[in-house]
Amino acid sequence: MAASELAWWQKGIVYQVYPRSFQDSDGDGVGDLPGITARLEHLRRLGVDAVWISPFYPSPMADFGYDVTDHRGVDPRFGTLADFDALLARAHALGLRVVLDLIPNHTSDRHPWFAEARRSRSDPRRDWYIWRDPAPDGGPPNNWVSAFGGSVWQWEPATEQLYLHTYLREQPDLNWRNRAVEAAIHDVMRFWLDRGVDGFRVDAVQNLVKDEMLRDNPPNPAYVDGADPYDRLLRVHSGDRPEVQDHVRGMRRLVKSYGGDRVLIGEIYNAVERLMPYYGTAGDGCDFPYNFQLIRLPWDARAIDAAVRRYEGLLPAGAWPNWVLGNHDRARVATRVGPAQARVAAVLLLTLRGTPTIYYGDEIGMRDVPIPPGRERDPWGINLPGMGLGRDPERTPMQWDAGPGAGFTTGEPWLPIADDWRTVNVEAQRDDPASILTLHRRLIALRRTEPALHGGAWAPVEAEGGVLAYARESGDARFLVALNLSPDEASLSLDSVGGGEVVMGTHADGEGRAVQGRLELRGDEAVVVRLRA
Ligand code: NOJ
Numbered sequence: 334m335a336a337s338e339l340a341w342w343q344k345g346i347v348y349q350v351y352p353r354s355f356q357d358s359d360g361d362g363v364g365d366l367p368g369i370t371a372r373l374e375h376l377r378r379l380g381v382d383a384v385w386i387s388p389f390y391p392s393p394m395a396d397f398g399y400d401v402t403d404h405r406g407v408d409p410r411f412g413t414l415a416d417f418d419a420l421l422a423r424a425h426a427l428g429l430r431v432v433l434d435l436i437p438n439h440t441s442d443r444h445p446w447f448a449e450a451r452r453s454r455s456d457p458r459r460d461w462y463i464w465r466d467p468a469p470d471g472g473p474p475n476n477w478v479s480a481f482g483g484s485v486w487q488w489e490p491a492t493e494q495l496y497l498h499t500y501l502r503e504q505p506d507l508n509w510r511n512r513a514v515e516a517a518i519h520d521v522m523r524f525w526l527d528r529g530v531d532g533f534r535v536d537a538v539q540n541l542v543k544d545e546m547l548r549d550n551p552p553n554p555a556y557v558d559g560a561d562p563y564d565r566l567l568r569v570h571s572g573d574r575p576e577v578q579d580h581v582r583g584m585r586r587l588v589k590s591y592g593g594d595r596v597l598i599g600e601i602y603n604a605v606e607r608l609m610p611y612y613g614t615a616g617d618g619c620d621f622p623y624n625f626q627l628i629r630l631p632w633d634a635r636a637i638d639a640a641v642r643r644y645e646g647l648l649p650a651g652a653w654p655n656w657v658l659g660n661h662d663r664a665r666v667a668t669r670v671g672p673a674q675a676r677v678a679a680v681l682l683l684t685l686r687g688t689p690t691i692y693y694g695d696e697i698g699m700r701d702v703p704i705p706p707g708r709e710r711d712p713w714g715i716n717l718p719g720m721g722l723g724r725d726p727e728r729t730p731m732q733w734d735a736g737p738g739a740g741f742t743t744g745e746p747w748l749p750i751a752d753d754w755r756t757v758n759v760e761a762q763r764d765d766p767a768s769i770l771t772l773h774r775r776l777i778a779l780r781r782t783e784p785a786l787h788g789g790a791w792a793p794v795e796a797e798g799g800v801l802a803y804a805r806e807s808g809d810a811r812f813l814v815a816l817n818l819s820p821d822e823a824s825l826s827l828d829s830v831g832g833g834e835v836v837m838g839t840h841a842d843g844e845g846r847a848v849q850g851r852l853e854l855r856g857d858e859a860v861v862v863r864l865r866a
Contacts, residue, residue, distance in 0.1 A: 342596040344787045345382025347690040357742035366412035370420040380777035383430035395503035400441035404521040430531035437518045438537040439504040463497040476549045482716040509541045532596030544570035612652040621655045634801040634818040654687025668701040673857035676839040680859035683776040684814045686791035696773040701726035734760040785810040816859035825852045833864040
């Protein structure tokens with residue numbers, strides 16, 4: 334496809350903001366919408382195209398906004414609808430798109446819909462959620478395990494039935510087999526699309542539809558004792574049912590009725606081959622289901638090489654790829670791979686084929702922050718202590734400058750600020766040519782100007798050991814990307830691609846050098862080489 338025919342979300346880069354932690358504007362220690370608006374300039378300077386904002390809707394915050402009581406509002410902690418409109422207007426004025434988090438799988442248990450549903454078995458709203466009698470032995474109706482620990486079933490003494498919650502008991506699942514639920518969520522989508530948003534990242538979309546008979550999930554033969562209990566069973570009946578595609582199609586039709594440039598992104602944690610159905614058939618599904626392989630794979634050149642090849646091979650015709658290095662649910666990339674490799678990872682993310690998503694703070698190399706006992710906030714970590722599942726470490730405040738509160742807040746931050754904030758911050762890195770922030774900005778600029786990098790074909794290049802290599806090309810322009818994922822020196826034969834010139838890399842002093850025959854890489858070095866035609 335010619336790069337000029339690509340949509341913004343294909344050519345562009347998404348930046349994820351976790352609103353509690355981006356910028357506090359009123360000193361309560363929690364980030365908010367006016368704070369995001371005030372910091373949009375950072376995104377523009379970085380060169381990204383869109384901001385995806387994690388939920389800011391009214392919520393009791395049992396799961397920090399993924400438990401919604403009103404899908405059409407703004408939680409007062411985050412501001413007002415007028416603040417949202419101002420954010421959207423400012424973003425659009427800066428040429429940035431705004432993507433919202435849509436949470437259709439569940440609501441808060443304090444949502445008015447659930448308040449009605451739990452009132453009586455005959456309430457018209459009852460069937461908006463999933464209720465069952467206990468099993469004959471008095472136990473739960475089936476063996477499904479909640480993502481955050483324990484059974485998915487919660488007993489309601491008032492009506493003597495149990496309701497299903499894939500996540501917290503404070504997050505009852507909606508019943509998508511009831512078409513009124515779909516219509517209600519479509520109304521929510523219209524509400525935001527009418528305000529001018531550019532699309533949605535759809536939370537937990539694979540879980541929308543459950544097996545009609547709620548059959549037990551089979552045991553997972555690969556499960557090892559001590560691992561996350563959520564993985565004890567294969568979740569073949571509790572989610573990822575074929576029926577879900579019908580609802581994805583419905584969401585797409587709605588989103589695209591507002592114009593082809595609105596984007597629909599699915600959040601799906603699945604084996605790669607099970608991501609593909611979410612593209613739909615003949616492009617009637619998500620624009621892209623999120624691809625979390627770089628978060629989950631060992632940081633190993635051969636493993637990543639195999640995964641990229643496999644993913645590229647599995648993509649249906651015309652399906653658009655995407656890559657993610659970090660998000661609010663997983664350890665930060667700089668912690669997973671270390672600071673030197675975080676730079677290599679940036680080169681990887683920004684040169685692979687497909688839309689990259691950058692998690693706030695990763696562009697300055699923020700690391701997971703150890704949370705002292707008593708300050709944990711994430712229910713996942715609190716419910717399953719000692720397993721390292723808590724997500725607070727990757728959700729700590731953005732480090733803007735070396736001042737008090739890291740420029741994030743004038744108050745007491747809701748999570749601790751990293752110890753290294755005086756040196757690892759936006760202001761310190763902004764004009765430093767060697768900083769990881771500058772590396773991101775330059776890579777993004779290169780990706781934007783070179784059609785081969787934002788829209789061109791991808792081809793594997795044979796490499797060994799710690800080196801990962803591939804080519805990108807469009808028309809006459811050809812690039813080689815070579816990444817040394819190890820701390821040791823390494824080299825790569827250029828026989829199959831020819832020679833060229835290093836145009837960008839993790840090590841600025843390596844730029845401009847001509848390469849021919851063999852490419853020598855220092856430990857932790859990644860380069861982008863413009864190949865001779
Ligand atoms: C996925 C979200 O990313 C996560 O943060 C949340 O806890 C669950 N879905 C439930 O909404």
